[in-house]
Amino acid sequence: MEELYDVTVIGGGTTGLYAAFYSGMRDLKTKVIEYQPQVGGKVSFFYPEKEIYDVGGFPGITGEELVANVKEQAEMIDPAFVTGVKVTSFEKKEGGTLLLATDDGQTHHTKTVIVASGLGTFDMQPLEVKGSEHYDGKQIHYTIQNLEQYRGRKVAVVSQNRVGIDWSLALEGVADEVHLLNRGDEFKAVYEQDVEKVEASSVHIHKNKKIEELRGKDDLKEAVLQDGSVLEVDHILVYEGLQIDKSLYDAWGLETDKGRIPVSTDMCASMEGVFVAGDAAVYPAKTMLIASGFNEAMAAVNSAAKYLDPKAKSQVYSTVIYKHK
Ligand SMILES: Cc1cc2nc3c(=O)[nH]c(=O)nc-3n(C[C@H](O)[C@H](O)[C@H](O)COP(=O)(O)OP(=O)(O)OC[C@H]3O[C@@H](n4cnc5c(N)ncnc54)[C@H](O)[C@@H]3O)c2cc1C
Structure with missing residues (x-):
C-alpha cells in the first residue's frame, strides 16, 4: 500500500x-x-x-x-x-x-x-551544438550555482538576454576570463544600463557569434565559433530562453x-x-x-x-x- x-x-x-x-x-x-x-x-x-x-x-x-x-x-x-x-x-x-x-x-x-x-x-533551452550533452553538468551549465567552481577559469556565457549579462557580471572578478556570446547583434529584455554596465566591464562581448563546435576529449577545452575563431574555455554557461x-x-x-x-x-x-x-x-x-x-x-x-x-x-x-x- x-x-x-x-x-x-x-x-x-x-x-x-x-x-x-x-x-x-x-x-x-x-x-x-x-x-x-x-x-x-x-x-x-x-x-x-x-x-x-x-x-x-x-x-x-x-x-x-x-x-x-x-x-x-x-x-x-x-x-x-x-x-x-x-x-x-x-x-x-x-x-x-x-x-x-x-x-x-x-x-x-x-x-x-x-x-x-x-x-x-x-526547462532551459539546450545549447544546440553537437555533443554538448557530453559535458552537461560538468562543464556546461544552465544555472550559475556555486560561483567558486569558476574561480581562475575561462568561462563563456551564451546568451542574448539580461540573465547572460547578470551572469557575466557575477563571474567578473571570480573567473580569469569571461566571454559573453550573443548570437544576435543586440541584447533582448534588457535595460540600457545593463548593457552599459557590461560594456564598461572586463567581460569580452562577442556579437553575432555562436558556437559551432566543441573540442576536448574527456574535458571540454575549446569552443569554435562560426567565423572559425577558437575560444579556450573551461566552462560554458547557457541561457537561451526557456x-x-x-x-x-x-x-x-x-x-x-x-x-x-x-x-x-x-x-x-x-x-x-x-x-x-x-x-x-x-x-x-x-x-x-x-x-x-x-x-x-x-x-x-x-x-x-x-x-x-x-x-x-x-x-x-x-x-x-x-x-x-
Ligand atoms: C528574474 C526574477 C527576479 C526576481 N527577483 C525577486 C526578488 O528580488 N525578490 C522577491 O521576493 N521575488 C523575486 N522574484 C519572484 C520570486 O522569484 C517568485 O515570487 C518566487 O520564486 C515564487 O516561488 P514559488 O515557490 O511560489 O514558485 P516557483 O519558484 O516557480 O517554484 C515552483 C516549483 O514547482 C515546480 N513544479 C511546477 N509544476 C510542477 C508539477 N506539475 N509537478 C512537480 N513540480 C512542479 C517547478 O519546477 C518549481 O520548482 C523574481 C522573479 C524573477 C523571475
Whole structure:
C-alpha cells in the first residue's frame, strides 16, 4: 500500500519548501514533489547569484543562500522528498483521499494537497551544438550555482538576454576570463544600463557569434565559433530562453484564472482539501514575491490542519518541532 500523507506539497520552490517546514511544525506528515532534479524553483533557476534585499530578516542574501536556508529549514522536519517527477493529474477517491499521479507512473496518496507549483514547469533551452550533452553538468551549465567552481577559469556565457549579462557580471572578478556570446547583434529584455554596465566591464562581448563546435576529449577545452575563431574555455554557461510547460491546474480540475488559482485569504482552492500558496495563487493585491509565498504557505498549512482536524488551533508558535518517523 502507498503511504498516506497528511499533506503533499506540489513544487519545491521557496514557497513549497517553506510550506513543508510549516506543515511539519503543525505535526503533519508531509511529502514534497518537485519536477526539477533539485529544489529551489525560480530562485535557483533564474537568479541564484543575485543579492535579494526584500525578504524579512535578511538585509541581503544571495538566491543560492536563501534556497539553502529554506531547504535546511524544511529538512528539520524530515519531509519525504520526491524530485525529478511531475504531477500530471489528481483524482479524489471515496473517503476524500487524493491520488496524485506523476509522470514516472507512480501514484501518491494524500489527505490534502498544497499547490506551490508556481506557473508550471520550465526547462532551459539546450545549447544546440553537437555533443554538448557530453559535458552537461560538468562543464556546461544552465544555472550559475556555486560561483567558486569558476574561480581562475575561462568561462563563456551564451546568451542574448539580461540573465547572460547578470551572469557575466557575477563571474567578473571570480573567473580569469569571461566571454559573453550573443548570437544576435543586440541584447533582448534588457535595460540600457545593463548593457552599459557590461560594456564598461572586463567581460569580452562577442556579437553575432555562436558556437559551432566543441573540442576536448574527456574535458571540454575549446569552443569554435562560426567565423572559425577558437575560444579556450573551461566552462560554458547557457541561457537561451526557456521552454515553459504551462500549469496543469485546469487539467487537475481546479478553477483557474489565466493559469493561476484564485483563492481567498484561507488559501483554499475550488476542490476540498486542496490549498494554494506562492506564485500559483491569485487574489486581489497578490504580489508575486518570495516573502508573500512564505506567508501564504503558513495560511495554506493552517487551513489544511483545520481541514484535517476542525478542532486544530488556528495558529501555533514555533516552540516545538515535530519529526515524523
Ligand atoms: C528574474 C526574477 C527576479 C526576481 N527577483 C525577486 C526578488 O528580488 N525578490 C522577491 O521576493 N521575488 C523575486 N522574484 C519572484 C520570486 O522569484 C517568485 O515570487 C518566487 O520564486 C515564487 O516561488 P514559488 O515557490 O511560489 O514558485 P516557483 O519558484 O516557480 O517554484 C515552483 C516549483 O514547482 C515546480 N513544479 C511546477 N509544476 C510542477 C508539477 N506539475 N509537478 C512537480 N513540480 C512542479 C517547478 O519546477 C518549481 O520548482 C523574481 C522573479 C524573477 C523571475
